[in-house]
Structure formats: structure tokens, C-alpha cells
Amino acid sequence: MKTKLMNQKIIAAGVLVIAIVVTSFLVYANKNLNKKLAEEKLKSEMLLSEKLSKDKQISKYQDDIHLLNTDAKKLNKRIADTNAQIQTKNSEIAKFRAESKSAKELQKKMDELEAQHQKLVNELATLNNTLTFTTAENSKLSKQLDQVNANYTALFSDNLILKAMISDNYRTEALRGKNEKLTVNANRTNKLMVSFDLPANSSDNIYFMVTTPKGEELSSKDDLAAAINITNIGDGLLASNSETIMGSGGTKRVEMSYKPKQKLAKGIYQFTIYNNERQLGTTQLRLK
Numbered sequence: 001m002k003t004k005l006m007n008q009k010i011i012a013a014g015v016l017v018i019a020i021v022v023t024s025f026l027v028y029a030n031k032n033l034n035k036k037l038a039e040e041k042l043k044s045e046m047l048l049s050e051k052l053s054k055d056k057q058i059s060k061y062q063d064d065i066h067l068l069n070t071d072a073k074k075l076n077k078r079i080a081d082t083n084a085q086i087q088t089k090n091s092e093i094a095k096f097r098a099e100s101k102s103a104k105e106l107q108k109k110m111d112e113l114e115a116q117h118q119k120l121v122n123e124l125a126t127l128n129n130t131l132t133f134t135t136a137e138n139s140k141l142s143k144q145l146d147q148v149n150a151n152y153t154a155l156f157s158d159n160l161i162l163k164a165m166i167s168d169n170y171r172t173e174a175l176r177g178k179n180e181k182l183t184v185n186a187n188r189t190n191k192l193m194v195s196f197d198l199p200a201n202s203s204d205n206i207y208f209m210v211t212t213p214k215g216e217e218l219s220s221k222d223d224l225a226a227a228i229n230i231t232n233i234g235d236g237l238l239a240s241n242s243e244t245i246m247g248s249g250g251t252k253r254v255e256m257s258y259k260p261k262q263k264l265a266k267g268i269y270q271f272t273i274y275n276n277e278r279q280l281g282t283t284q285l286r287l288k
Contacts, residue, residue, distance in 0.1 A: 032284065036282075036283055036284075040281050043280075043281065061141055062145065065141050069138065071134055072134050072135065072138065075127055075130060075134065076131070078127055079124065079127050082124045083124070085120055086117060086120050086124075089113050089117050090117070093110060093113050170196040171193075171195050171196070172193075172271070172285050173193050174189045174285060174287060175189065175191045175193060176189055177190075184287060184288055185287065185288060186265060186266040186267075186287035186288060187263060187264075189264050190259065190264070191258070191259045192258040192259075192264075192269055192285055193255060193257045194255075194256045194257075194271045194283055195255040195256065196253075197253055198252055199251060199252075200232060200250035200252050203276065204230060205275060206228070206254065207220045207221050207228060207274050208272060208273050208274065209226075209272045209274070210270065210271055210272075211272070212265065212267075213265050213267025213268055213269065218258065220256065225260045227257050228254065228255070228256050228257075229255045229257070230252050230254050230255075231253045231255070232252045233251050233252060256271060256273070264287060265287075266288060268284050269285050269287065270284045271283050271284070271285075
């Protein structure tokens with residue numbers, strides 16, 4: 001009877017110790033996640049500031065292009081008028097040649113017309129050069145505007161993902177068994193997963209790199225152990241702690257998992273998340 005009572009006390013003490021260890025780990029993980037959330041929120045605010053700056057730059061480029069197009073229309077009209085004057089002068093020369101005037105008067109008139117003709121030709125060459133320069137500047141500004149628009153699109157896509165990473169729907173988990181129960185024990189863990197929700201119309205060009213405690217790096221782009229799964233989950237709202245970041249256009253669930261065949265080692269596993277080769281942030285999970 002005493003032996004049975006002693007065994008019960010030992011078991012109770014063991015359960016208490018395990019509860020204390022798990023509670024300590026969860027407190028540590030919560031502090032670490034709060035720190036990461038603050039860092040990602042700061043990064044999101046910086047991206048928003050850069051987006052506003054790009055909006056002003058786009059507006060300026062559009063105004064410059066409008067002015068250049070207006071100048072180009074004026075130059076085209078001037079060129080057309082100059083060509084008409086040249087044709088008129090050529091017609092006058094032909095008319096004088098056809099008439100029976102004295103050679104001296106004809107020569108004098110021809111010299112005057114030739115001088116005027118040469119002046120108009122020079123003006124036409126200058127106008128053509130100006131038009132060429134204006135066209136080149138217009139093309140340059142158009143390319144710059146295209147680049148700014150591309151940067152704006154990339155920033156918008158990154159901002160959506162960063163907001164999702166600091167939302168309430170963001171989870172980092174260590175799972176065991178077929179029922180995928182939560183655990184912090186490396187020997188029992190057979191799957192690590194990071195998951196969050198994104199707007200349905202956001203980019204699908206996201207991937208991640210997982211770094212093991214031994215320093216091994218595995219990419220979801222080319223390693224079967226590191227996989228990414230994106231599932232559309234219909235209409236809904238995707239909200240963060242401070243603001244709603246999408247309407248009723250629907251959401252999709254992004255699940256990034258690391259599931260190696262061998263047992264996982266103890267230590268810290270780091271997930272680094274990318275969007276079109278741009279690093280957006282990292283999250284860590286420690287196994288005991």
C-alpha cells in the first residue's frame with residue numbers, strides 16, 4: 001500500500017515538473033513572438049511610408065509625360081507648317097522659271113528664295129532634333145513610370161503578407177502523430193508548420209527557407225521535406241490587431257511545413273519567408 005502511494009506521489013511530482021517546463025517554454029515563446037510581431041509591424045509601417053513616396057513619384061512622372069506629349073504635338077504642327085512653306089517657295093521658284101523674266105531678276109529672286117529655303121531647312125532640322133529629344137525623354141519617363149509601378153505592385157504584395165504575418169491568424173506549431181497534436185518535444189515532433197491567411201487576390205510567388213539547428217538550409221522551392229500549400233477558403237475578412245486589411249474578396253490559407261523523414265534534433269528551427277526572392281521576415285520555433 002505504501003509503495004502504491006509512493007508511486008502516485010512520484011507520478012504527481014513528474015506531471016508537475018512537466019507542467020512547469022511546458023509553462024516556462026510557452027511564456028518564453030510568447031515573449032519571442034510578441035517581439036517578432038513588433039518588428040514585423042515596424043517593417044510594415046516602413047513599407048507603407050515607401051508606398052506613399054512612390055505614389056507621389058508616379059504622379060510627378062505622369063504630369064511630366066503629359067507636358068512632353070503637349071510639346072510634341074506643338075512641334076509636329078510646326079514641322080507641318082514648315083514643310084508647307086517649303087512647298088510654297090518651291091512652287092514660286094517653278095513659277096518664276098516658267099515666266100519669261102530677265103535672267104538677272106530671276107537669279108536675284110532665286111537667290112532670295114534659296115536663302116529662305118535653306119533657312120527653313122535648318123529650322124526643320126532643329127525641330128526634328130528637338131522632337132527626337134522630346135520623344136527620347138518621353139520614352140525614358142515612361143520606362144521610369146513602368147518601373148515605379150512594378151515597385152509599387154511589389155510593395156503592395158509584400159505589405160499584404162507582412163500584415164498577415166502580424167495578424168491573429170498567424171501560427172507557428174510543432175505537431176506530432178496522425179492527429180497532429182501540439183508538442184515541444186523534438187523526439188515526438190514529426191512536422192513543423194507556419195500558417196497564415198492572405199487575400200485571395202494576393203501573389204502566389206511566396207516560398208520559405210527553413211534552417212535547422214545544425215545550420216542546414218532547405219527551400220520549399222526544391223526540397224520535398226519543406227513544402228508549401230495554398231488553399232482558397234472563400235469569402236471572409238482577414239483582420240490584424242489594429243486594422244482590417246481586405247474586404248469580401250475571399251481569403252486563402254498558406255501553410256508552410258517542414259516534415260523530414262528522420263527524427264528532428266533539439267534546438268531552434270528558423271523559417272525565413274520570401275515573396276518573389278525578396279525576404280520579408282523570419283520566425284523561430286524551439287524544440288526541447
